[in-house]
Amino acid sequence: MTNHWIDLKNSDCILIMGSNAAANHPISMKWVTRAKEKGGKVISVDPRFTQTSAVADFYTALRSGTDIAFLGGMINYILENEKFFKDYVTNYTNATFLVTDKYKFDDGLFAGYDPEKRAYDKSLWAFQKDEKGIPKRDPEMKDPLCVMQILKKHYSRYTPEKVSEITGTPVEDLKKVYEMYSATGQKDKVGTIMYAMGWTQHTVGVQNIRTMSIIQLLLGNVGMAGGGVNALRGESNVQGSTDQAILFHIWPGYLKMPLASQATLEEYLKQSTPTSADPLSANWWQNYPKYAVSMLKAFFGDKATAENGFGYNWLPKLDVGQNCSWLNLFDAMYDGKIKGFFAWGQNPACSGANSNKVRHALAKLDWLVNVNLFENETGSFWKGPGMDPKKIKTEVFMLPCAASFEKEGSITNSGRWAQWRYKAVNPPGDAKPDGDILYELMVKIKDLYKKEGGKNPEAILNLKWDYDTKGHFDPHKVAKELNGYFLKDVEVAGQKFKKGELVPSFAFLQADGSTSSGNWLHCSSYTEKGNMMARRKSDQSGIGLNPEWAWCWPVNRRILYNRASVDLEGKPWDADRAVIKWVDGKWVGDVPDGPWPPMSDKEKTKYPFIMRPDGVAQIFGSGLNDGPLPEHYEPLECPVPKNLMSSQFINPTIKVFKGEMDKHFTCDPRFPIVGTTYRVTEHWQTGLMTRWQPWLVEAEPQLFVEMSKELAKMRGIENGEKVKVSSARGDVEAVAIVTTRFRPFKLGQLTVHQVGLPWCFGWIQPKDGGDSANLLTPTVGDPNTMIPESKAFMVNVEKIKGGA
Amino acid sequence: MSLTRREFLVISGAVGTGLALSSLGIDLGPAKAYADEIKVKDLKSAKQSTTICPYCAVGCGIICSTDTKAGKLINTEGDPDHPINEGSLCAKGSALFQVGPSNPNRLKKVLYRAPGSDKWQEKSWDWALKEIAKRTKKTRDADFMEKNSKGQVVNRVESIAHIGSAALDNEECWPIQAMMRALGLVWIEHQARI
Numbered sequence: 001m002t003n004h005w006i007d008l009k010n011s012d013c014i015l016i017m018g019s020n021a022a023a024n025h026p027i028s029m030k031w032v033t034r035a036k037e038k039g040g041k042v043i044s045v046d047p048r049f050t051q052t053s054a055v056a057d058f059y060t061a062l063r064s065g066t067d068i069a070f071l072g073g074m075i076n077y078i079l080e081n082e083k084f085f086k087d088y089v090t091n092y093t094n095a096t097f098l099v100t101d102k103y104k105f106d107d108g109l110f111a112g113y114d115p116e117k118r119a120y121d122k123s124l125w126a127f128q129k130d131e132k133g134i135p136k137r138d139p140e141m142k143d144p145l146c147v148m149q150i151l152k153k154h155y156s157r158y159t160p161e162k163v164s165e166i167t168g169t170p171v172e173d174l175k176k177v178y179e180m181y182s183a184t185g186q187k188d189k190v191g192t193i194m195y196a197m198g199w200t201q202h203t204v205g206v207q208n209i210r211t212m213s214i215i216q217l218l219l220g221n222v223g224m225a226g227g228g229v230n231a232l233r234g235e236s237n238v239q240g241s242t243d244q245a246i247l248f249h250i251w252p253g254y255l256k257m258p259l260a261s262q263a264t265l266e267e268y269l270k271q272s273t274p275t276s277a278d279p280l281s282a283n284w285w286q287n288y289p290k291y292a293v294s295m296l297k298a299f300f301g302d303k304a305t306a307e308n309g310f311g312y313n314w315l316p317k318l319d320v321g322q323n324c325s326w327l328n329l330f331d332a333m334y335d336g337k338i339k340g341f342f343a344w345g346q347n348p349a350c351s352g353a354n355s356n357k358v359r360h361a362l363a364k365l366d367w368l369v370n371v372n373l374f375e376n377e378t379g380s381f382w383k384g385p386g387m388d389p390k391k392i393k394t395e396v397f398m399l400p401c402a403a404s405f406e407k408e409g410s411i412t413n414s415g416r417w418a419q420w421r422y423k424a425v426n427p428p429g430d431a432k433p434d435g436d437i438l439y440e441l442m443v444k445i446k447d448l449y450k451k452e453g454g455k456n457p458e459a460i461l462n463l464k465w466d467y468d469t470k471g472h473f474d475p476h477k478v479a480k481e482l483n484g485y486f487l488k489d490v491e492v493a494g495q496k497f498k499k500g501e502l503v504p505s506f507a508f509l510q511a512d513g514s515t516s517s518g519n520w521l522h523c524s525s526y527t528e529k530g531n532m533m534a535r536r537k538s539d540q541s542g543i544g545l546n547p548e549w550a551w552c553w554p555v556n557r558r559i560l561y562n563r564a565s566v567d568l569e570g571k572p573w574d575a576d577r578a579v580i581k582w583v584d585g586k587w588v589g590d591v592p593d594g595p596w597p598p599m600s601d602k603e604k605t606k607y608p609f610i611m612r613p614d615g616v617a618q619i620f621g622s623g624l625n626d627g628p629l630p631e632h633y634e635p636l637e638c639p640v641p642k643n644l645m646s647s648q649f650i651n652p653t654i655k656v657f658k659g660e661m662d663k664h665f666t667c668d669p670r671f672p673i674v675g676t677t678y679r680v681t682e683h684w685q686t687g688l689m690t691r692w693q694p695w696l697v698e699a700e701p702q703l704f705v706e707m708s709k710e711l712a713k714m715r716g717i718e719n720g721e722k723v724k725v726s727s728a729r730g731d732v733e734a735v736a737i738v739t740t741r742f743r744p745f746k747l748g749q750l751t752v753h754q755v756g757l758p759w760c761f762g763w764i765q766p767k768d769g770g771d772s773a774n775l776l777t778p779t780v781g782d783p784n785t786m787i788p789e790s791k792a793f794m795v796n797v798e799k800i801k802g803g804a
Numbered sequence: 805m806s807l808t809r810r811e812f813l814v815i816s817g818a819v820g821t822g823l824a825l826s827s828l829g830i831d832l833g834p835a836k837a838y839a840d841e842i843k844v845k846d847l848k849s850a851k852q853s854t855t856i857c858p859y860c861a862v863g864c865g866i867i868c869s870t871d872t873k874a875g876k877l878i879n880t881e882g883d884p885d886h887p888i889n890e891g892s893l894c895a896k897g898s899a900l901f902q903v904g905p906s907n908p909n910r911l912k913k914v915l916y917r918a919p920g921s922d923k924w925q926e927k928s929w930d931w932a933l934k935e936i937a938k939r940t941k942k943t944r945d946a947d948f949m950e951k952n953s954k955g956q957v958v959n960r961v962e963s964i965a966h967i968g969s970a971a972l973d974n975e976e977c978w979p980i981q982a983m984m985r986a987l988g989l990v991w992i993e994h995q996a997r998i
Contacts, residue, residue, distance in 0.1 A: 005862055005888050026894035027862045233861035235970035235995050237977070244977035246968070246994040252978060260956040299982055316960035316988045319952055324990045326997040329965050338965050338991065340943045344980065345969025351998055367939045371968070374909055382917060389922040395939075397932050398924065400911035403903050404858035405868050405877075409973025411856055413863025413888075418974060422853040424868035425877040428905035429912025430929065434969075435976045440929070442983045444937035454941060455948035456959050456988060463986040467979060475975035482978055518978050536854075538887040546887045682895045684859045685995075692909040693902035699895060765909075787997060 002228035002560040003192065004415025004552070006544040009034035010226030010577050013041045013184050013191040015177075018067065018199030018208065022051035023681045025232045025414075028194070029055065035226070043177055045070065045169075046198070047676060047754050048706065049741040058180060060173035063745045063752060064676045065635035065792030068204055069166040069645070070174070071211040072158035072632060077178035078218050079152050083185040085220030088573070091599065092564045092608055093217045093617045095148040096137040098128040103145075103628070105154060108646025110627045118653055125622040127614075133277030135614055147620040151214075154629050157645065166632065166644050168745025168752065185219040188574040190226035196234060198678075201791040203651045205782040207630035210621065214630070217617050223564030223608065225543040225577040233414040234685070236404070240412030243521055243553070244482075248324035252482075252519035255292050258317045265309035268292075269511075274613040281615035282594055282606040289511035291520035298481050298518035301464035306513055314459035325786035327353065327779055331657060333361035342369045345401070345434065349377035349384070350686035350762045350772035353788035354779040356730045357661040359384060367395045371437060373403055374692045377762040377772070385763055385771070400431035407433035409475040410525075410533045412553075418525055419550040420534035435473035439465075476526075479533070483526040484509065484517025502527045505555050521553040532556070543577055545590055557591040563608035564617070570598030625783045626653040635792035636780045637664050637728075639674055639752045653783040662779045663728040665794060671727060673711065674754040675795035677773045683760035686772065691765045703761045703770025705734040707797060711753040712738040717799050725757060727795045730775035732757070736797075755797055759790075849873055854883055857897045858971065864889035864897055877904045940964065944987055965991030 008014060008031035021028045032055075036042060044056035053059040062070050078084050089095045102124040104111040112121035127135040128145070141148035160171045167174075184191030193216065199208040213222075213229050221227035233239050245252040255272070262268040269289045276283040296310035304310035318324070330348070332338050334357055341362070352358035362368060362381045370379035375398070377384060382392045404411075406427040412418045427433070442465055449460045467477045484503040489496070492508045506523035509515045517523050525532050532551035539546050545558045552558055559565070562579045566572050570582025580589035582598050596606040607615025620628050633651040634643050643649050649666075665671055682700040683690040690696045705725050707717070717723055719738040724731055734757060745752045759773040777790040849872050857864040865886025869879040880900040884891035893900075914932045915924040947963040966984045969977075984992050 025860050025862050027864050027889045027892055027897075030888075030890070030892060236856065236858045236861055236863070237972060237974065238970035238994075238996050239861060240974040241970040241972060241977045241994055242996045244974055244981060246966075246977055246981045246992060247996060248990055248992050252981065260952050260954065260958045263956065299986070313957055314959065315985050316990050317956075317958045318960075318990060319958070322990070324992070326967075326993045329967070329991045329993055332962075332991070333965065338963055339947070340939060340964040342964075342966040342984075343968060344966065345971040346967050346995060348967060351995070353998070366943070367936075369936055372911065373903070374911060379915075383922065390920050393919040394917075395919055396915075396917040397936055398911065398915035398917070399932065400913065400915075403910075404971075404973075405853075405855040405866075405880075405900075405904070407973070409975040411858075411863070411973055413856070414861035415863070417863055419856045419863055419865075421855040421973070424851075424853045424855065424870045425905060426875060428910050430914060431910065431912060432929070433976075434972050435979070437933075438976065438980050438983060441933050441936060442979075442986075444933050445940055445987070448937055448941050452941075454945045456950065459959065459986045459988065463982060465979075475973060478975035478978055482974065518982075522974070536885070538885060540887055544887070549887050684896055689858075689903060690896060690899075692907065693899055695899045695902055696896065785997070790998075 001230040001415045002222065003230055004417065004558055006031055006546065007225055007559065008032055008192065010190065010543050011035045011040050011192045012189045012226065013043065013181055014194060015043045015045070015181055015191065016052050016056065016194045017045040019194050019196035019232050020046065020050040020052050020678060021194050021232060022055060024196065024234065024679050026681060028232065041180055043180060045177065047742070048756055058176060060169050060177060061743065061745070062167040062169045063747070064674055064754060065202055065638065066167040066632065067199060067208045068211050068630045069158060069163045069632040070169060071215060072155050072630065073160055073163035073174055074178045074181065074215055075151065075211070075218070076155040076158045078182045078185065078215065079155065081182070083182035084218040085185050085187055087567065088220030088564065089218060090139060090141070091568065093619050094614060095151070095619050096139055096141055097147050097620065098136045098138060098143055098145045099147065099150065099620065100126050100128050101145065108631060108633070108643070108648030109652060113652060118655070119625065120627070120653065122622055125628045151619060151629065162644060165748045168747050182219065184221055187220065190224045190574065190577065191219060191221050192227050192230060194230050194232055196232040198791055200787050201789060203636055203654045203780055203782055203789045204626070204630070204633055205787050206624060206784040207626060210624070211630040214619050217619055220573065222617060223559065223561035223579070224573065225559060225565070225579050228559065231414065237411035239414060239416060240410070240418065243412060244519060252295060253291055253521045255288070255295065258312070258315065260317045260319050262317070265312035268312060276613045276615070278615065280605060280607055281613060282596070282610040283613050283615070284610045290509040291506070291517070293511045293513060294484055294509045294515045294517040294520060297487065297513055297516035298484065299464065300462045303462035304513065310513060311462060314456065314462065323786065325781070327657070327781050327786055327788060330358050330361050331659065331779070333364060334659065334661065336364045339366040341365050343378050344371045347376045347378045347686040347688045349381050350759070350774060353774055353777040353790050354661065354729050355772050355774040357779060360661070363387065363392050363394060365394045367397070369397045369399065371399045371401050371434060372688065373401060374688060375764060376688045377764050380764060399437055400429065401437060402427035402431055402433040407435065409435070410479065416552045417550045418533045418552065420531060433473060435475060439468060439473040479526045479531065481516070482518040482522040484515055484523050486515055488514050490514050504528070524555050525551050543579065555591050557593065559590055561593060561609060562590050563593040566598060568599040626651055635789055636778055637666050637794040638792070639667065639672065639794065640747060640750065641667050651783060654780060655783070657779045661729065664778050664780070665728050668794065671794040671796050673795050673797060674752060675725070675727065675776060675793050676754065676756045676791050677759045677777065678756055679760060680758050683758070685760065686762060687760035690760070691762065691769070697766050701766060701769060703732060703734040703757065703773070704737045705755050705757045705797065706737045706739065706742055707755045708742040708744055708753060709738055709740060710744050711755070711797070712736065715797055715799060717797070722800045724798050724800050725755070725776065725795050727776040727793060729778065732771050732773060732775055733800065734770055755795065850878065857893070857900065859896045862888060864893060866893065866897060866900055877901065877906065940987065948988060959988055960990045961988040962990060964989055967993045970995035
């Protein structure tokens, strides 16, 4: 989230799309309700009428996988009717920038497409630059090559009639949503978006979010209280675990994973550090070397020296283009290329798309380590449906861990608040905190390398591993390491610091090895003043920033891009909801995005979007793999014979898996119904924790499939009957729930039905509760993130004979 | 002596301080109701500690009450002083108590499944971690790739993978990725990708 949960109360219009917040983030609705009480409007757009829709001021449906068409139509409406916030757009975005004449868009393809590689040459999407290397602008936004004109041209194709035929949303409903939401383009009106996996789990997932980001920028809603772009994250610490980079493509703090071509630290830093010729651009990432070297110092301590590149070469590097993301991981495992596997606090046998493939992949392993609270379908895969234990060679180590309140540490919520939790009770039996398990395991691995030697032993032996106190893992020691220390007596910016002191903020980190910080974004979370994440001073006054409740990254800034919430003089666009303001030569309010004066001070100011090399927000974005502007493509599996926007049927840059278990079918009469997955309030993710709790199982005991009355009638299915739901990849048995919550979509002459299933069940528990809906979902991902397309695929639904 | 819960939590540091349940005049609400069932007369002392809900990422505050003498969790409830949830919880958060040690389904032993076997065997931590360490080393050393096909130094191993977890604390996430990277793993993923 650019903003945070409480900030929802400040909004005039909340669009909830790609999320069913009322069911899956129930307490968020407390703040949505507060907004409503003050006159704010809530719009729910979802293929199914959900609990969220029930409390919305306006609801309409769209067919799964058509969000870009829906929102592209909104961009068209905003531009045609001049609903955009001109001062904001001109000064704070790249709408005025001129692209080069190499940029083109023709019949669904952008310039630079290579059909063999299924990839673009993104250099053709560059901006024109002046002799100093600064992007050229047209402040009037009239030049046909300026971003605003390109945007207009691109989205003029998304007429309400065309959009309606793609999405199945009635034209009048589209216009109603566009009108309601674009009313926030006024400078004193603010709209926000709440989205979740309903947007990310598509082959156009990132572009779904980009489309909304463009809308938010056009309407001047980013940086504002009650605005922003808000991802509702689904796991208590998925924000933190991403920040700490348990991901193949990044180092902690969103630093880049080194490439094989970057042979030295110097080359890695040079290629990773962006430059800007514009003196008004803060280009905050110019500090990259300070963060990377401080991180290496946290990794390797005293062993990391300037002479050895701070241990840079001990760590693994990827080949150029090597993608080690989830779907590829299980593809490699299925092909027998992976021998050992740690599944730590995760249940991929139910959470992985195309779970059948995942389950069979596990059987190819030599050894599997599963750390969890409860027995689950991953650790016990060898005794699951269709498995013969005698034929499965995989050794499995099932390690029992502690629950969240049986240990101490911090987690980071969706609003980037890192909150400290305390230990209430010991874990049962032999169960241990994950911290102790991983700590002791690495001690044993280090012992083996000390005794026996082995490959690249420096990385293992030099890894700083002193996070215990009296033989137990000590989270405070790691929290301090994440924040970082001064490693010698130094003077920075006129302030003196002693060796061993905690660094007060990332502005003090250095690239010479004199500071450490495991994650620069956590710098200021645990300082000489104490554990900031443990603070408990709540303050609901004003816009509800709660600056002394816990701590949030970066540097306790509660609303990101807040320097865009003021005009060029530093006055808030909306005085009643000021986030920051310039008073007597300084900023007051939230921690500003940098200390520089407002834009009217042309000597000392900096542009507000400090993380971008150009200093402004990107309406035209040249970084994504599938285009600088979002374009509608159909899901890999879809019910329509063609894409009405272009002759590019599916996203031309997705990887199409072709293995024996990766089947997919479009417009196949065997699978004529759109399928989607979702969650329920009473279960969490795969249900691994909640399916073992009697109170929750009583409330939600078994797998169901929701469908319209029309579809049920067509298939001869009664409410409550057992049915089989099947896709090209697998099938599940589920109880039919027949309601008006789903309705058939009218796409021109075509009628399309959609059904939905929760993915929180699994064969192990409860007995006869059904299996995972991910047995149905396809192996295909977004071309930028490789997040699977679990929200739009094709299925069939049939009555099970005798299955009353 | 009259204290609000907030003052109480500030005083006790919200951590580990054992205090008599009744002496502060705190309204225990549901805790008391539950305590009634477990013979409240036997309850000598308790502490309250705060936690954050382990489910979705709203980050709601929850108060845990623990009988310190018996070392037992006796109640969990929404934290009224928490600015996000102001004491409210959803169905899952309200049921957090059932995740605790009293749930008979919790895994309490290290389990091992041998190749071809159809059952678990109970093992000790020391044995399991030693065996895992040995397998990790053996697989890593056998398949370690110092250089790629272009002769560039890559120091990685592609035959071991790691996933998880968004359910861990930040202070566990960081060392787990440090450990896996030091081992040379590049298959490092978790829930953020699904």
